[in-house]
Amino acid sequence: MTPPKLLDKTALKERELLIINSAVLLIQQNGIENLTMDKVVAQVPFSKGTVYKHFIGKEDLLLAISNYSIKVLGDLFHRAYQFKGCSRSRMLLLNFSYLIYAMLYPALFQTVLCSKSPNVVGKSSEKHINDGEQLEIKLMTSIHGIVEDGLNDNSLSLLMNMDIQQLCFSNWSMAYGAITLLSGEVEQCSGRTSLIVERELFNLSNMLFDGMGWKPFTKDRSHCAELKIALAELFPEELALISAKGRELNFDSFS
Template identity: 60%
Template sequence: MAPKVLDEYSLKAREQDIIDATIALIDKDGVENITMDKVVAAVSYSKGTVYKHFLGKEDLFLAIGNQAITIMHDLFSRAAQYEGCPRERMLLLNISYLIYAILHPALFKSVQCAKSPTVFGKSSEKRIQEQEQLEAKMMGTTFSIIEDALKKGQLIIPAHMEIQQVCFATWSQGFGTISLLSSEVEQCSGSSGLVVERELINQSNLLFDGLAWLPLSKDKDYRQSIELALRNVFPSELALLKAMGREFNFG
């Protein structure tokens, strides 16, 4: 009897099953403990079938990284399209990064693994190209906010810096704050009393005020405006957070 030939939709569904099972394993055991044998044991497909979709665990990690970027890009794009001033939209984008980290902790924790040279060296060219395209789209979203601020005369980038460096500064402070303070992602000693969403706004405002990005925090109540923006842009995500017993406190 000839083997059943799956259509493209069924193949993608099967591949997603494998990705979802691996994400669950990462959440349970940590990315460093993932093996292809564990993945095969967690799905209802044979080892040969799993390897038809992925060259190995590195290729699988890159596929998971691509899914993470897709989720982030959706959140970032919605923040960038909000009808607020550019600085407000960038701050909303930073908070959307926290939403992503809380709702998808396994993806957030595995992001560095997906970017390692080992992963790229053992992944398919198709998946590598997909990641490059996804990252370009996500960076373009962040760039567009900064470019709008420049156009409006609300930001002047220092002579020794470029837009890419401002984007990196924004991302690095957001990643660091979330990694160190978010109990859903990681525990950090010496941070008693610090609330991740409040500190994310504080750190963002320190950076943006340092760049003289108008309006300055002394002239605008960003906590109040972000609470309103979140309700308008991310109502379904806020509902998911509430169902988890997690509500933001910017006070």
């Protein structure tokens, strides 16, 4: 009898990613609530036992999908963080990288929130819980780094009774709220309302930044023109994929 072939770490990671992508496709088609391990097993060229070697259950799989999602988002955030520009422009760019992520990966965007529930975490493996914690730290490094740059060059000062974490949370919750509440406009600009997600994200970001006293103020800088140039430079492939889906970022609506 031929002994089973031992896979190296790269092959195991590729197999795990194939399972994750198959689960994401099922979520896109049927919703998170209808995802089951049996449905995932039916979509992959592996036995049920093999799938369970990677994920101890549905909740563990959801957390792994969330971790994969945070990796994707972290790459976009890191590009915004490294962009050569003033700190305020880079934070605006980071917020729009979040919108790009939601446009391209709506199933991932939805799964992250679900994976934070106590039920999911409580039934997940220690490995995926630890991986998630490390990925979140790395993700937040980009956001904190931009704020720290603003503090260091004196274009930003901490508001009374607020620390860096609270300031970063204010920005994150604003961006998440705008994208989530206008989710119907994320994948396609339907015109069903007068609210266009990219315009409202732009407006809310600048209202928040002006309120924080983050320079240069909206009245002193053409943030829209700078943002358009920066997005084209940093995210050409992502913008092309969005265009291929029949969606464009509507910069004309900003004026």
